[in-house]
Amino acid sequence: MLLTPAELEALRGRLIVSAQAYPGEPMRTPTTMAQVAASAVIGGAAAIRVQGIADVQFTRSAVEVPVIGLWKDGHEGVFITPTARHALAVAHAGAHIVALDGTRRARPDGLSLQQTIELVHAESHALVMADCGSLEDALNAAEAGADLVGTTLAGYSGERPKTEGPDLELLAAIAAAGLSVPLVAEGRIHTPAQARAALDAGAFAVVVGTAITHPATITGWFDAALR
Numbered sequence: 001m002l003l004t005p006a007e008l009e010a011l012r013g014r015l016i017v018s019a020q021a022y023p024g025e026p027m028r029t030p031t032t033m034a035q036v037a038a039s040a041v042i043g044g045a046a047a048i049r050v051q052g053i054a055d056v057q058f059t060r061s062a063v064e065v066p067v068i069g070l071w072k073d074g075h076e077g078v079f080i081t082p083t084a085r086h087a088l089a090v091a092h093a094g095a096h097i098v099a100l101d102g103t104r105r106a107r108p109d110g111l112s113l114q115q116t117i118e119l120v121h122a123e124s125h126a127l128v129m130a131d132c133g134s135l136e137d138a139l140n141a142a143e144a145g146a147d148l149v150g151t152t153l154a155g156y157s158g159e160r161p162k163t164e165g166p167d168l169e170l171l172a173a174i175a176a177a178g179l180s181v182p183l184v185a186e187g188r189i190h191t192p193a194q195a196r197a198a199l200d201a202g203a204f205a206v207v208v209g210t211a212i213t214h215p216a217t218i219t220g221w222f223d224a225a226l227r
């Protein structure tokens, strides 16, 4: 799906909400995630991030805002939209932006990040968000043609510590590198103050998932505080 430069620019300084339920969870139903996404839009989300082909399709029908789609396959190594096949499926399901593993690790299909991005651009109108885990990833991904870079994999790819909240140090370092593409803060942003801090550290936009859309985790935070 085509996202115009003006529509991308409209996300500057805004909140993007990620709605994902994990395998085996009660809410892991595309219609449910689309309803959660639509609720987030009412609250002010300027874009939505969802996982899975059906979730992308249902969410596209449920909201007017841009949809970032991904397809998780597995849960370790390169698992966020790991191959060109996954990426094209997400694009063809209607995602305006395809989020994919943007690290420098080897990909399961043997293609480079650049080749994968080129294929998405050649065979769809979707933009590509590279989910990165370090400054080096972000520099490499921008060079490889990514349209946006995110800090999604900071703390999950082995290059950065898993900080308690967002990895603001990494955000600031990527921002200071002056990439030519938007920098999206994502990962462990659990409070409005942390979202604000991510923008202040130089993010273009901020993705919040768990703290808005994962009731089991949020409930656990409250439960833990009472014990």
Ligand SMILES: CC(=O)N[C@H](C=O)[C@@H](O)[C@H](O)[C@H](O)COP(=O)(O)O
Pocket: 018, 020, 070, 080, 152, 153, 156, 186, 187, 188, 189, 207, 208, 209, 210, 211
């Ligand atoms: C590392 C990984 O698999 N991240 C996934 C990427 O889509 C999701 O599980 C996260 O919920 C998402 O990045 C938002 O982050 P948080 O839920 O921390 O606000």
